[in-house]
Amino acid sequence: MTNYIYAYTHRGNNFSWARTDGQKGDFWIKVGQTKHIGLDRVKQQVITAFPGLDGVTVLFHSEEAVRPDGSTFTDHDVHAALKSAGIAHVKGEWFEATPEEVRGAVVSLQTGNPYSATRTQNFRLRLEQESAIEKTANYFSASSKFEPKFLWNAKMRFGKTFTTYKLAERMGWKRVLVLTYKPAVRSAWRDDLLNHVDFVDWRFIDAAVPQSEAQETLAKSDPLIWFASFQDVTGRDASGNIKEKNQAIHETRWDCIVIDEFHFGASTATAKELYDPQDKDLAAYAKFLNKASESYDDSDLVIEDSPDFGLSTKFHLHLSGTPFKAIANGDYSEDQIFNWTYIDEQREKRNWPSSRENNPYNSLPSMEMYTYALGDLAREIADETEHYGFDLNTFFKAKTDGDRSTFERPDDVLGFLDLILGKKDHKRRVENGKSAPFPYGSDYFTSAVTNSIWFMQDISACEAMASLLREHPFFGKYTIYVAAGTKAGVGASALPPLKLAINEGKRQGTSGSITLSCGKLMTGVTVAPWTSIFMLQSLKAPESYFQAAFRVQSPWVENGVIKKETCYVFDFDPNRALGLLALYGTELANNSPNQGTTQASVLGELIDYLPIFAVDSGELQRLNTDSILEWAHGGINSNSLARKWRSNDLYNLSGATMGAMLQDAELLAELEQIEDFRDIKVLAEKIVSNTDKIRKAQRESQPNATMAKPKKDLVNKRKKIRDKLKKVSAKVLVFMYLTDFREERLRDVIESFDTELFVRSTGLSLSGFRKLNKLGVFNEAQMNDAIQKFRYFEMKSIKALLESAN
Numbered sequence: 001m002t003n004y005i006y007a008y009t010h011r012g013n014n015f016s017w018a019r020t021d022g023q024k025g026d027f028w029i030k031v032g033q034t035k036h037i038g039l040d041r042v043k044q045q046v047i048t049a050f051p052g053l054d055g056v057t058v059l060f061h062s063e064e065a066v067r068p069d070g071s072t073f074t075d076h077d078v079h080a081a082l083k084s085a086g087i088a089h090v091k092g093e094w095f096e097a098t099p100e101e102v103r104g105a106v107v108s109l110q111t112g113n114p115y116s117a118t119r120t121q122n123f124r125l126r127l128e129q130e131s132a133i134e135k136t137a138n139y140f141s142a143s144s145k146f147e148p149k150f151l152w153n154a155k156m157r158f159g160k161t162f163t164t165y166k167l168a169e170r171m172g173w174k175r176v177l178v179l180t181y182k183p184a185v186r187s188a189w190r191d192d193l194l195n196h197v198d199f200v201d202w203r204f205i206d207a208a209v210p211q212s213e214a215q216e217t218l219a220k221s222d223p224l225i226w227f228a229s230f231q232d233v234t235g236r237d238a239s240g241n242i243k244e245k246n247q248a249i250h251e252t253r254w255d256c257i258v259i260d261e262f263h264f265g266a267s268t269a270t271a272k273e274l275y276d277p278q279d280k281d282l283a284a285y286a287k288f289l290n291k292a293s294e295s296y297d298d299s300d301l302v303i304e305d306s307p308d309f310g311l312s313t314k315f316h317l318h319l320s321g322t323p324f325k326a327i328a329n330g331d332y333s334e335d336q337i338f339n340w341t342y343i344d345e346q347r348e349k350r351n352w353p354s355s356r357e358n359n360p361y362n363s364l365p366s367m368e369m370y371t372y373a374l375g376d377l378a379r380e381i382a383d384e385t386e387h388y389g390f391d392l393n394t395f396f397k398a399k400t401d402g403d404r405s406t407f408e409r410p411d412d413v414l415g416f417l418d419l420i421l422g423k424k425d426h427k428r429r430v431e432n433g434k435s436a437p438f439p440y441g442s443d444y445f446t447s448a449v450t451n452s453i454w455f456m457q458d459i460s461a462c463e464a465m466a467s468l469l470r471e472h473p474f475f476g477k478y479t480i481y482v483a484a485g486t487k488a489g490v491g492a493s494a495l496p497p498l499k500l501a502i503n504e505g506k507r508q509g510t511s512g513s514i515t516l517s518c519g520k521l522m523t524g525v526t527v528a529p530w531t532s533i534f535m536l537q538s539l540k541a542p543e544s545y546f547q548a549a550f551r552v553q554s555p556w557v558e559n560g561v562i563k564k565e566t567c568y569v570f571d572f573d574p575n576r577a578l579g580l581l582a583l584y585g586t587e588l589a590n591n592s593p594n595q596g597t598t599q600a601s602v603l604g605e606l607i608d609y610l611p612i613f614a615v616d617s618g619e620l621q622r623l624n625t626d627s628i629l630e631w632a633h634g635g636i637n638s639n640s641l642a643r644k645w646r647s648n649d650l651y652n653l654s655g656a657t658m659g660a661m662l663q664d665a666e667l668l669a670e671l672e673q674i675e676d677f678r679d680i681k682v683l684a685e686k687i688v689s690n691t692d693k694i695r696k697a698q699r700e701s702q703p704n705a706t707m708a709k710p711k712k713d714l715v716n717k718r719k720k721i722r723d724k725l726k727k728v729s730a731k732v733l734v735f736m737y738l739t740d741f742r743e744e745r746l747r748d749v750i751e752s753f754d755t756e757l758f759v760r761s762t763g764l765s766l767s768g769f770r771k772l773n774k775l776g777v778f779n780e781a782q783m784n785d786a787i788q789k790f791r792y793f794e795m796k797s798i799k800a801l802l803e804s805a806n
Helices: 040-046 075-084 099-111 127-142 160-171 183-195 211-219 244-251 268-274 280-293 324-328 342-351 376-384 410-420 459-470 491-508 542-553 574-591 599-609 625-632 638-646 655-662 665-672 680-699 704-738 746-750 755-762 766-774 780-805
Strands: 004-010 029-034 056-064 089-091 149-154 175-180 203-205 224-229 254-260 313-320 337-340 366-372 398-401 404-407 451-455 479-483 513-517 532-535 566-571 612-616 619-622
Touching (some): 004 040, 004 099, 029 040, 029 075, 029 099, 040 056, 056 099, 075 089, 127 160, 127 342, 160 183, 160 254, 175 183, 183 224, 203 211, 211 224, 224 244, 337 342, 342 366, 342 599, 398 459, 404 410, 404 459, 410 459, 451 542, 459 479, 459 513, 491 513, 542 574, 566 574, 574 612, 574 625, 599 625, 612 625, 655 665, 655 680, 680 704, 704 746, 704 755, 704 780
Parallel strands (some): 175 224, 175 254, 254 313, 366 566, 366 612, 451 532, 479 513
Antiparallel strands (some): 004 029, 004 056, 612 619
16 A cells, blocks of 8 residues: 655644754754545544644645655654754654655655755646647648747646757757736746756756856756746837847747746736736836827737747747637637636546546636616616726725825625625515525635635725725725835845735634735735625726736635635626636637627536626626626727627738738739729838838837837728728628528628628629638637627617517
């Protein structure tokens, strides 16, 4: 029978110690062995003195004691390894050691590697990680393209850093540059490389490494990872030259450039929604984006075509959990994408065979979403806004005067606090003998709201909410922490103070913690105790929304016990929340290799793993696919529908798509036969030419004046093509209205059986329309959303007509 090694300490062994090597600690650690998996052996030893293991810290309880050759070892072998490393054996099975030192001794025996107190990680690849490596390696190995690129569309907790390093091993790479828009992810990239037993020979370089040492390491043959932020690498010194410390990055021919959190730089709109304005690096980068794209909209952002800014590399690997815009723009073909979604993860978790032990997905919580309508209050604000729609930013708008921030609608915000406490005076619908639950008013949500993150729109709103909560008779019992502004720390430095505040609140016996943020800590970091997020700002981009939502889905395990089985999203703008969910379903459907996948089918599977509940006037309803779409399109009217079909978002006129169109002589010939498109070739050539000029000027850091003329011409030419395409889109509506078939997506229009009617309606053949879509000229995700809104509005109008007739 296999032995298992365990290690623990408890508050009865708080004995400070120090060694001559400078290592010190505050407690002793016991190392023993057992024949059983689990905590049983630990409980046998301490349960009398420490009921419920209160006061006991279990470092690990079931480390398999098997060497590489299959033979077993015992706790005495672990003891011997610790003693050989100069670690004091104080009594019995107790040692003056750090947790890392104890784990290092176990790992050295498991792997046969020399003892190391730092390389203590020994986990293996999961099946989906192996699949990502296999698909990527095969594509890179077979690709004849210059600097081929590949996208991992993988949700948070996929294990992107470890999997990237294993891909580098598979490909034989020696020089890998990791660029990110979020420097806070540095610790994850560093720790996986320096702590895992598989990467002993690799070196890690970042901004903390002296320039001379970095140059020396680069000159050697050892494989290395160089981690840098986009903001730093693309920056210039006072003379407009590349910073001296970054010269080596620009001079090196990299095996691969990895871009982490790729979605963050994919559009200025997304960037603005997720960065804290007080994070100086990110604020500078946003300014850079705006400067690069001034006088034209997001779709004209030329730097998207060259995200590495001229750095030299053999391969590109892009990592993101929400790369919706890049995929919608046609930046990747199907064979250039590996997908791993929340649905995939939870499906594997549910289907893991009961006969197999150690389900690797067990610690990943499932999610539930609850949306709450604010009733008359929401309608009042909707009537006041320009576009006649409820807006959380208006509801929670705050101002700062000196050191004090206050809400412009303080009574309404107090009413909101009453709502989430379940104190609003309204009728409740009882389901299964229980009233509709409210976050802080239901026993069901007790664990969910013990540690929560409230996502506000700006620093003033965070400070105003903090003041209100601290003075509140109920919420004043919570630890209120403002993770916004420079005083909360910048980038990764914002994480330790928050963890300290949560732990200190727990020690003092508070009810829990509420973290208030307007972007800080919302990407690239993990706060395990967060179990719920309150969406209190009007995010518009699905990238931003789901990046924020999945923050709370991180595992939380203590003493081998899973502390978070389920996590929660609380939203107070149902139309917005469910509209983004519907769009998310559209994106997943578009990315599916199965041609029969639709928005409805994706949403149906999604809500099987992520139940959606709506609470309106105290009435609780679990939503199905139809009801989600009804909520999502509930605010649509003729004016907003018209605006949707006139939106620039429906088209992608980048230099890449125009260049691809110019390569299709047959398509150009057909378009030139249509009156409105007679000059399409000249316009497309101008767009490609001006895009190249602007890109070259950006790379060479030329003055803005150099780019002014090509920018202005680029805007003008794109506008002309958009105006022509808008006429085609309008005629697509006519075609849809005239057919009996109820299209749900652009693909349905393209595959229409009524070819003659389509040509008469649009002036374009189905083949030509199909090509424009395949090239990415039509933004398929946005077109699908517009088509679904049109069909919903059409059916709603017909239903109203029939009801009036009866």
